[in-house]
Amino acid sequence: xxxxxxxxxxxxxxxxPREIAAAPRLLEWYDRHRRALPWRAPPGESADPYxxxxxxxxxxxxxxAAVKAYYVTFLALWPDVAALAAAPVDEIMKxxxxxxxxxxxxxxxxxxxxxxxxxxxxxxxxxxxLRALPGIGPYTAAAIAAIAFDQRAVxxxxxxxxxxxxxxxxxxxxxxxxxxxxxxxxxxxxAGRPGDYAQAxxxxxxxxxxxxxxxxxxxxxAEGCVARISGRQEVxxxxxxxxxxxxxxxxxxxxxxGTEVLVRTRPPKGLLGGMTEFPGSAWDAVGDPEGKAAxxxxxxxxxxxxxxxGFTHFELRLTVFxxxxxxxxxxxxGCRWVPEExxxxxxxxxxxxxxxxxxxxFG
DNA sequence: AACCCGTGGCC
DNA sequence: TGGCCAAGGGT
Numbered sequence: 001x002x003x004x005x006x007x008x009x010x011x012x013x014x015x016x017p018r019e020i021a022a023a024p025r026l027l028e029w030y031d032r033h034r035r036a037l038p039w040r041a042p043p044g045e046s047a048d049p050y051x052x053x054x055x056x057x058x059x060x061x062x063x064x065a066a067v068k069a070y071y072v073t074f075l076a077l078w079p080d081v082a083a084l085a086a087a088p089v090d091e092i093m094k095x096x097x098x099x100x101x102x103x104x105x106x107x108x109x110x111x112x113x114x115x116x117x118x119x120x121x122x123x124x125x126x127x128x129x130l131r132a133l134p135g136i137g138p139y140t141a142a143a144i145a146a147i148a149f150d151q152r153a154v155x156x157x158x159x160x161x162x163x164x165x166x167x168x169x170x171x172x173x174x175x176x177x178x179x180x181x182x183x184x185x186x187x188x189x190x191a192g193r194p195g196d197y198a199q200a201x202x203x204x205x206x207x208x209x210x211x212x213x214x215x216x217x218x219x220x221x222a223e224g225c226v227a228r229i230s231g232r233q234e235v236x237x238x239x240x241x242x243x244x245x246x247x248x249x250x251x252x253x254x255x256x257x258g259t260e261v262l263v264r265t266r267p268p269k270g271l272l273g274g275m276t277e278f279p280g281s282a283w284d285a286v287g288d289p290e291g292k293a294a295x296x297x298x299x300x301x302x303x304x305x306x307x308x309x310g311f312t313h314f315e316l317r318l319t320v321f322x323x324x325x326x327x328x329x330x331x332x333x334g335c336r337w338v339p340e341e342x343x344x345x346x347x348x349x350x351x352x353x354x355x356x357x358x359x360x361x362f363g
Numbered sequence: 364a365a366c367c368c369g370t371g372g373c374c
Numbered sequence: 375t376g377g378c379c380a381a382g383g384g385t
Contacts, residue, residue, distance in 0.1 A: 062382095134384095245377095
């Protein structure tokens, strides 16, 4: 007979939690349907900790599709942790440009240097030691320990959250259910093939137990899934209350000197930390509609349409001003001239690429 | 604990 | 079109 335990976990007639029995089913499915990804070792081969680490950092809050090309480039430029540690951080920022969450790039470099200087150039093989490295949090430490070092670690990412919430019919928002999710994930994690199990959960979440329209009909874990049985697979997980995204305004100045353009480097920490930008005003509720924040006194033309960009927690609308300066105009303090042709090679974030594109279009 | 931190693709 | 979402970490 079937009953519910106090945690809400389904139990079989033997009293064994279904999650334990589910692992072999999941691994069998993984062996047939695993995605081929550039950072994955072939079946049966052990993964390179450096490759696993690099991919996991890039994949933090970032889609597989966006990561692939960056990963291939990084691995070609810096094939091992020593090479990455020896690279100038500016070069890493440039190659990271466009991928977002730029503190990851700075931490990537810091982590590589720590591994070289403090661990003899080899990644530590325990979850606790990995967790102590810059840019490696609970998820990434567990993932590397499991995938690269074959250790039984409880790997919980957004996919695992979603799969477990559905499988157990948890009706609370994920943020409130974290402790229970952790308990259930721990109970479900097998001792054998921990890396494959972790990646199987991610593949399941990415291809079958997707956020929208999950493909329960072909799901290897459909049996015993509370959400599936109750028809609530498209309702769970319940979403939490989202904070409103305020609008911030500002100005940005695209100032040319012949074939060069004026740029500066943002402070190392905070939004777009360490990245290159065109000079401009602060971003606030008021903005700079008249272009008073111009770094050089000049005749500026205002582009007909502002550049808009969505960040995680606010929306930005930038008024773009364009000016042309005489050949020998010196760069103001904190700014420098760079060839327009070389902008692609700068550590230019997506927002600033939008600005450059708007200038090319209108000005 | 609650914010802060990018970007592109999806429907 | 706009809100949602993606292999989270730092503070």
